[in-house]
Amino acid sequence: MEKLLLLGAEAIAQGAIDGGMSGIYAYPGTPSTEITEYVQHNKIAVERNIHRQWSANEKTAMEASLGMSYAGKRTMVCMKHVGLNVAADAFINSAITGVNGGLVVTVADDPSMHSSQNEQDSRFYGKFAMIPIFEPANQQEAYDMAYEAFDLSEKLKVPVMIRITTRLSHSRSGVETRPLKTENKLKYPEDPIQFVLLPFNARKRYRGLLNIQSLMEQQSEQSSYNTYYPGRNKSLGIIACGIAYNYLMENYQEGKCSHPILQIGQYPLPFIKVEKIVNECEHVLVLEDGYPFVEEMLRGYLAKDTKIRGRLDGTIPRDGELNPDVVAKALDREVKTGMEIPSIVTNRPPELCAGCSHRDIYNALNETMIEFGKQKVFSDIGCYALGALPPWNSINSCVDMGASITMAKGAADAGVHPSIAVIGDSTFTHSGMTALLDCVYENTPVTVIISDNATTAMTGGQASHATGRLEEICIGLGVKPEHVITLTPLPKYHDEMVKVLREEMLYEGISVIIPRRECIVQSVANSKKQKKVIVEGVAQ
């Protein structure tokens, strides 16, 4: 079979394509973006016309995916961990409705918060929904699990979660592919009210979900991803989940680990295997990237002094991603250290690009706010969140998608004036529109700046649902047309921007200001593409 060099994220995409997927749904979010992007550019996906457009947000993605499953086809929905918070309503209920075509929910967690506001562990969501979870250790398993997850989903008639972390998602390795499966045909659910969660049916469906829990455990017990490796030295047993297994094995390059090891790649936990390693070993070390999910289950609530070691007893740091050195220390293995970083080396945090339109907006905003005072600017998730750092120090919040407008509303309700929101175009259509509607409903005096760069920039320039329709949306939601004002954010228009910002902040109603200029990274990329087209045109 063909061997491809793939990121973990790409391996999942390839596995899903080969597994007969008919549609992928997602909103971009690091470290999950590359799954959908891979499908968008894949030859077979294009030939089969697999659905591969971006969704407005994770909730609409989850629901569209459920709709495709209703129609009998195989489908995947992907998101970053905090995206699952947005999709949670649909996600939890999809376990109650069950599926028709196989439905796989791929969630990429970000321990150490490389590009996120928290390091929540999606395995809790999987357990909450009471569905099986796959957690690959490497790129090959990521491929295989995506390939097989549709079968498991259709067999158990529930969604299946694949949980990965940043490190696997963004690490590349060789992957062997398997034969391409045909897509499912359109087929309605056998029971026409399977997806009707009115209480009478929801109770029935929920009991059904409870009844198949033992079947899920059985699947885990037999799963080749949950492997028990015997060992002579039973002073310590090791349970290694997902990618943690690699960090463990890195510490035994010279030979075999003498401790019994239970490798976990599929949940719910295989009870018999877990019971065996816990019973036969003096202590058990749990290695898992993310929260102490397995460790907490094994410790129980009342036990203060147990044989379980991990993040909760300090054997492993309570937060942050695992690595070979953290695992080596937990095992009392030799840890090398290189030279120290010389003291002259300074931090180099990310910054807004030279020529970025957000820079011009923050310059104008800062000048305007001299008159109105500090700490009145709420912002959001995107490149412009970097406006919190020097030299701008322009914003006072960055919490979750869309929160800028609603927090500005709450602050205005409390008496803050002017109360200002800075949000990007893609974040606005993700979760800002309903927030604006709340402001319209009460005519709350807020000034909303939608910094429109015509793309989803932070994640690498994906299409933005807002492009070309922002004014219409805002007016349609009820903002007065004379207070929907478009600006061009360039240094030469600085004074005009300050003037407009000031006037609208003094206005006792809702204003939407739309500074519009294409993302500089996209602008450069697009002009290169155009140049290429011209050159190729001449050559022909």
Add this chain to the structure above:
Amino acid sequence: MKSDIILAGVGGQGILSIAAVVGMAALENHLYIKQAEVHGMSQRGGAVQSHLRISEQEIASDLIPEGRADIIISVEPMESLRYLPWLSENGWLVTNTTPFVNISDYPDMKELLAEIEKIQHHIAINADEIARQVKSVRSSNIVMLGAASPFLDLPYQSLENGIKKIFGRKGDKIVQLNIDALKAGHDFTQAHRN
């Protein structure tokens, strides 16, 4: 045979292209490979690194343990020093000397070069200048790969083949410019290694 490589630079400087070329070369030689990259927020002008591991044997961890890297290849001088805790005792530090200054407290260049000089096995090369000399100004990253090539357990020809595969889409001219850049870097190291 095993090479544990740390690639360092600033977001946008092209360290992932270096990784891609080495990856192709490794595949051609039927070696195992793992390469952890940084995507997302840091790519906006922040410090970025990539752990690149190639080996005849299966590789366990996507991350290199501290003190075990055989080589640091950095396209920026200050960034080369940020990853010293990973460099093994006999490891090589191969760095560009052209600074990328996008912060107000960037250290003094003389002090920076003095720190690089302290590393027993090092190659300090003005890759931007050499890229200009071979008329390939945008290929300083591939100059750096060339400068590091004598310390990689990979045939030089495989790196050239990697360049052909990675840059082939962009046309023969771009391929040749990068092959020239690779050679210029390689020749510099052969003339200057201690």
